[in-house]
Amino acid sequence: MSELKGVRKSYEIGKTIGEGSFAVVKAGRHIETGTPVAIKIVSKRDALFNEESLDREIATMMQCDHPNCVALYQVFDEPQNTYLILELITGGTVMDRIVELDMCSEHLACNVTKQVLHALQYLHNIGIIHRDLKPENILYASNDPRSPDYNTIKLADFGLAKFMTGSGAMKTICGTPAYVAPEVLSQEGDAPEGYDCKIDLWSLGVVVYVMLCGFPPFADENRALLFEQIKRGKYYFLSPYWDSVSDQAKDMVSKMIVVNPEDRLDTAQCLNHPWIMNEDTASTTRLHAYIIEILSFVVGNANNSVPIVPFCLFGN
Template sequence: MKELINNDYQLTDEIGRGRFGIVYRCYSTITGDSFACKSIDKRLLSDPTDRECLQKEPKILHILGGNPNIVQIHRLYEDENHLHMIIDLCESPDLFDRIAARGGVFSEPEAALIFSPLISSIGYCHRLGIAHRDIKPDNILFDCRGNLKLADFGSAEWFGMNERGVMTGVVGTPYYVAPEVLSGREYNEKVDVWSAGVILYVMLAGVPPFYGETPADTFEAVLRGNLRFPPKIFRSVSPEAKDLLKKMLCKDVYRRFSAEQVLRHPWVVSGGETRSMADLT
């Protein structure tokens, strides 16, 4: 298998490592273009759920192919023990590192430059019947040109195959997971909108909206869903931004905005440039 890959792509240095595999920098032996190779050791996947995710991710990436703000899969190689995905190379700091580097506080136009392509990519997924289900800063990458790339679809689900468009299963990450996921109920694709709302809140405030001392405390805070805007932290955040956050971080799923509605919100349309609340009515 390695010889087959090296005929098409030359692997060089390691650039990342996870529970089940390693990410290498590589380049095409034909064009010289640079890519990343995500190599997964299937022998480490003892949990059937992990194996299912492994098989699902490349299929979902193929469905989502062509969107400039979603990591693209270019080739897939698989044998009995390994799976290798050739994907876009994203070496710039991810959103988690960018938030950490500056204390999490972005101006509204700066936040909008990141948020707009993120929610656009989420809307694209939803139109194709796919929910990401693990939207978090670590999974928001940037290529060498600064283009945002939504990545890691290992927890994604194709809800479009379900007649009712609902999903089950507790997946996601503390701070970012939606309350209906934690409650054990059926849920829909709006869980991604909630997670994106948490990210926007963190970029503007420097702290998450729901948190605790332990993961269990954080989950309890998420389940309560008591959204607050501490005056000291939000004194310079516009009413428009807070209005959008209220509509995304709404515990009532029926009232929570869809990704398409978020894209039409005045704060997103204006690129984070504040306007009067009268324009929202």
């Protein structure tokens, strides 16, 4: 029997637990310690493989050390594949949890939002913009109600994340259409102004909106029309879906989904908003009855819906 080399010398690789365009994620175990991990296997042979993007993802995650961010432990670069040894996350997405519980409350939404804000504040403080914040990238650490990590949120997928430049402004059009900030979409002109970390706050505002009512503030199967909606920034707290949502929650959303980034709340301001500050007293009452039907549809169609496919145009 030949001697094990590379990743297989240190880790056992098990069953597939997730798949992407040019990567597969498998359950794994560290041979010496028995520690369970997730192993992301990136195929260098795939036509969609982008070495620069992978290098950026690795460099970004190597800098992250926060309890609300998925941890990258180790990287094995082999001739045909690159193996990323990641923290094993078993709780599914925030929308999976809402569907599983058959309810969403302001308390749940507020708790999720607060933890994501702490992750974003950390990332922004070390110069990283996530650039693809959406429900699919907000995970629960554990699916075991007895675990102390059952309600712990982990921010995932740093494939589009990037360190801010010296000027603090970026110009690459990237993100997920339904959640992308309007200033990102304004980079196609002759003199684009760039954008900064405030784009993550817009995206989180859209996520909060979805958690509270079950559908996004901007939606259209035609991407061009969707982008026009986003750039106008017109949305509504529609009845009956928002009737049982508090004024504090609506105020928070209305100060995050703001077209002008200068008028949009930053992470510190969001964390000091009354809705977040009063998390302990937030309502645990089930929100509008239609929410589970709507969220089940959103989760079930997530991989087939045009408006939520990540994209990145002209550059990185």
